[in-house]
Amino acid sequence: MKDILQIEHLTHTYGAGTPFQRNAVEDLSFTVKEGEFLGIIGHTGSGKSTLIQHLNGLLKPTAGRILLDGKDIWAEPKKIRDVRFRVGLVFQYPEYQLFEETVYKDIAFGPINQGKTGEELDRCVRTAAKLVGLKSEALDKSPFELSGGQKRRVALAGVIAMEPEVLILDEPTAGLDPAGRENLMANIRDFHRNRGGTVILVSHSMDEIAQNVDRILVLKSAHILMDGAPRQVFARGQELIAAGLDVPQVTRVAMALRDRGLPIDPAVYTVEELKRALLNLRKEGAAC
């Protein structure tokens, strides 16, 4: 798998030259492989939103480079808009950005800016709508007639319709109820599987990240604290907790069981896995 995104020594300074100067991200380096499902977790203020806005060229690095498919995205500053079509970014509470008369037109906004027309445009819009679970009847309605969850899907479709190679989602399930959350994450998982694109999920919820991603990047105070597969990250559960972050509740249970003397791998992070581990223990116990 090739590296679709390479971040090299990225630093971003806000308020340079004023008494409020601070580095939102400092000397960050990591790569994202094509087709990966990456999770980024960190507190408010850890640099998450600054980082993702660099990936699609909304923010310019104070130092360092961002390479998309091997090429520096700022090599031709006038063409930075093209990067935004290839790296799609969905902000938090994206339903607040809807503005068109119909759902169809709103979803089409991105592709039209891209230069798509006619049949290709229609295909992009309809495919995107289907991918997020919107029925075709919804396409002719005004976006403001829809429920909050529906509106969010429209906003998501609007970015997917640009057919980006990388899709970045900032807290896509924020404010949704459990059923809504599960539904949306299922759509996103399907998108990842079927389109084979790269997905980057930014979240506060360790549980949500644990259940969905191949790899986790933990940010703390403008730096990368950890970078690895979920198992590797949660094995350092104590460190995460000490850094003020959370671990999935299941992992906490596993850690608590370990404290009580049971031989449980503390890097367990799904209910299914812990259940199996415990059932195995029971079998072994019975065999004694």
Next chain:
Amino acid sequence: MIKTKDLTFTYPAEEGEQPVQALRGVDIAIEKGSFVVVLGHNGSGKSTLAKTFNAVLLPAGGKVYVEGMDTLDEELLLAVRQRVGMVFQNPDNQIVANVVEEDVAFAPENLGVPSPEIRKRVDDALAAVGMSEFVTHAPHLLSGGQKQRIAIAGVIAMEPDCIVLDEATAMLDPIGRQEVLSTVHRLNQEKGITVILITHHMNEAEEADRVLVMDDGKVAMDGAPREVFSHVEELRSMGLTVPDTVALLYDLRQEGMDVPLSALTVDECADAITAALTPGKTEKSTK
């Protein structure tokens, strides 16, 4: 403290749609000083119910009594709202003023409280939510959790008997959520203020006295958290989830392990599993 009888409420119909009956006959009584969590999926009626408690919405049918006062009585409107304060979901859209102390003073100013008394109430309210150092700060520069605490202070300044939080943690990050929860728990325990928390985060119900589960405009379940969460299948059929601890215990039970479903917290859960896997060792009570 608050009592409803046969409460029904219908939202007016949108163009070409049917009117939505959000509440279909709710009969509950909230005890003074209790900490009640109301759970339910979106559309279950939980927010609607909350808004009838302080007359933001008036019953279409049935009655709501706040300390004996009928919310339908126009003359008692201000009295009802002074008794039952409300904190909403969006931290920004509750802040009226440019300066924290002015915002907290808003309610007592409306009630015609004399100036020196307002000063005292503002300072006390900010101390109660742990935001005293921000007294002359600009509210829009605060974090979400801090803003919500200012909103809570603004409500406390009215000296209400009850605070209703309508999904007040939904837009906050985990730290902010924790700040708000510990603040209201403290207010409940130290000042005896009745707290009614509307939410869809299951884990916020862990430390409640009582959990009400709303479904389709009615109260589907009503009891202590451990009692309610042990009904795993029922909750799932209503589109809700259970905390992972309970989900794990449920799965283990399905496989024949003898574990109670009422071990809600991480520690309780770990104790219960340990006890089940090591019989004969020191038995820890899990009830």
Next chain:
Amino acid sequence: MLKDITLGQYFPGNTPAHKLDPRTKILLVVIYIVALFCAKSFLSYGLVALTLFACVRVSKVGLKALVRGLKPVVIIILFTAVLNLFFTPGQVLFQLGFLKITDAGVSNALRMVLRIMLLIMGTFLLTYTTSPISLTDGLERLLNGLKNFHVPVHELAMMMSIALRFIPTLIEETDKIMSAQKARGADFESGNLFEKAKALIPILVPLFISAFRRADELATAMECRCYHGGEGRTKLHVLRYERRDYAALISGVVIAAAVITLGRLEL
């Protein structure tokens, strides 16, 4: 980026100017403007300027900040200067083609420019030393008498202070909406005037809708905190005149009188 605009540029402080009652400052500005427009000779302008600089010293405004306050009106200043310089009849001093510069022109131009500068700097001083909330409080108290003429003074003041409170929030939201639309390829820079205006729709529509939603939610929140209009409302901070207010007002009136007299006496 947009967040850096501090409307009115209020800077909190503890100077005597800051401590004055806002009503005093508003009245002083009114008197100041009247005096400024009655000033005729350079002597009277000098007097006004001197007073202004005394106030500047008292309020500890930096000279840089003051000059920055003039930036928005540079064009007006230049325009006025040019207009007066070239189009005032009088004794010709210099001629370039059909453009004549007269002695009266120079004198007028100088005075008009001075007037504008002093005007802007004076009002700048007001907003520099008085927080928006104090200003609206002060205005509300001053205009209270109009209530008898069915002018909704309290409601207007409340509207103003809420609008001021929401400016930074709405600016933040505009930023967010702009970023979101840019992420979908929106282009706010290129194109002619018409195209640029059209490009604003994806920002203005969501912003307006959001503003209405906020207003609705805020109104409900206010009612839940027992808001019921201006009747029976008390205030956390009660405005009270102190000795320094009387002193400031009297000095202001005296100086204004002096300036007007100078004008009358054609000095």
